[in-house]
Amino acid sequence: MCDRIGSPTGNLIKMRNIVIFGGSSHPNLAEQIASRLSIQLGKVKLSKFSNQETNVEIHESVREKDVYIIQSGCGHVNDNFMELLIMVSACKTASAKKVTAVIPCFPYARQPDVPYKKNGAPLSRFPRNAFIGYTYDAPSGESAPPTPAGESRDPFVVTENSDASADHIITMDLHDPQFQGFFDIPVDNLHGQPLMVKYIKQNIPNWEQAVIVSPDAGGAKRATAVADKLHMDFALIHKERRSQIPPHRTDTMLVGEVRDKVCILVDDIADTSFTITKAAKVLCDNGASKIYAIITHGIMSGDAIQRIQESVIDQ
16 A cells, blocks of 8 residues: 655655545645645545535546545535535445545534433334334344344444445544444544643643543543543533422532642533533632643634633633
């Protein structure tokens, strides 16, 4: 797949039989990856028809080549997602040897569970005949969730249609790690933890005395992994519904000691930034001297940037 070439400045790596295409979500990222690998981006025309349907034209041969399509789940998520599917389908039709979808920010990863009402009941009820034609094999005495006959269990459409099915997915910091197990194809979930650790060591003075903070209970495991790696203290912001009489009032409480300490909020995604800014306010109210926020996926939709600028987050 690659050859080492001797040169006066050192060994250069020449990639063979690899084509990289960049989608519309983050062109600069695709260009930087191609530059790092010392290859040119594949030629592709991405456009819209007059009725806003997505049009993809591959202007380069991909026959018997390993194709990597870089498309993140940010910005215009639905348009970018459909564009990714069409690009995958086009490359498969053109006899690509292998198609890998590189999706740094995985779309729809925050919706893995069945929705429930506040009283614990399912949001919707299925009719009695909803699962006619569904089959499953289960050991005697055990039950298994019904699965459509001949179809995949994957919740991601890219793996359900064989014509638009990627052979491999590379993503980063899935919001729910268990989401990775629903695929029938290999999924590499890369972690941003090493970069966070490196940044903390290089950019935060006296980081040894700082406290790693998770802005909610769901991100506790992620934050504790960073704290354990650096041998730092850990704190957690917990939401507790104390009032059982409507309207339900949610209290936010801090678990841990942050008074007169530097706090480092660690989270995987900042979309509207409500969670991270509210967490910062709780830390400030509890006497934190300085507040940093380290986020893997800074989506920043709506007025998220303004909300952060007006918050108590220092950096």
